[in-house]
Amino acid sequence: MVNSQASGVPPTPRSCAGCGGKIADRFLLFSMERYWHTRCLKCSCCQAQLGEIGTTCYSKGGMILCRSDYIKLFGACSACGQSIPANEMVMRAQGNVYHIKCFSCATCRNRLIPGDRFHYINGTIFCEHDRPGAALHNSHLAPLQSSSVLTDQKVC
Numbered sequence: 001m002v003n004s005q006a007s008g009v010p011p012t013p014r015s016c017a018g019c020g021g022k023i024a025d026r027f028l029l030f031s032m033e034r035y036w037h038t039r040c041l042k043c044s045c046c047q048a049q050l051g052e053i054g055t056t057c058y059s060k061g062g063m064i065l066c067r068s069d070y071i072k073l074f075g076a077c078s079a080c081g082q083s084i085p086a087n088e089m090v091m092r093a094q095g096n097v098y099h100i101k102c103f104s105c106a107t108c109r110n111r112l113i114p115g116d117r118f119h120y121i122n123g124t125i126f127c128e129h130d131r132p133g134a135a136l137h138n139s140h141l142a143p144l145q146s147s148s149v150l151t152d153q154k155v156c
Contacts, residue, residue: 016040027051032059045069060086077102078123094120105130 013022018040029036029051038051044063058070074084078096091103104111107130112118119126
């Protein structure tokens with residue numbers, strides 16, 4: 001991710017993808033097929049300068065993320081606990097993230113798809129037909145929303 005301009009030939013000035021300014025610094029970053037000032041490549045959530053905290057950054061839904069924020073937002077499936085690759089579509093419910101294949105009713109195991117109605121009761125997902133008795137109070141019925149297309153809105 002870090003490139004040094006230490007050759008004997010003066011480099012062609014590059015434009016920073018973050019601020020648009022010319023990069024005349026001794027060091028520059030190359031990430032996501034673009035060049036950056038070291039101060040401009042920042043995590044979209046915590047604003048950490050990514051060149052200072054490591055050599056890895058993640059990109060998803062138009063956001064550039066440090067490892068910590070990527071794991072918080074997309075890291076592990078709430079059903080199976082396995083990691084979720086950056087390019088995989090996910091399902092979300094009540095702040096939890098799921099593999100598409102893992103987002104299913106706890107009773108009948110039918111997979112839920114966008115548009116299906118479901119109950120989210122004490123951290124467990126039920127399809128509309130398998131909702132436990134009405135004595136449980138922390139339930140609600142909501143249309144399922146897919147996070148397959150993430151917008152550039154602030155999510156942190």
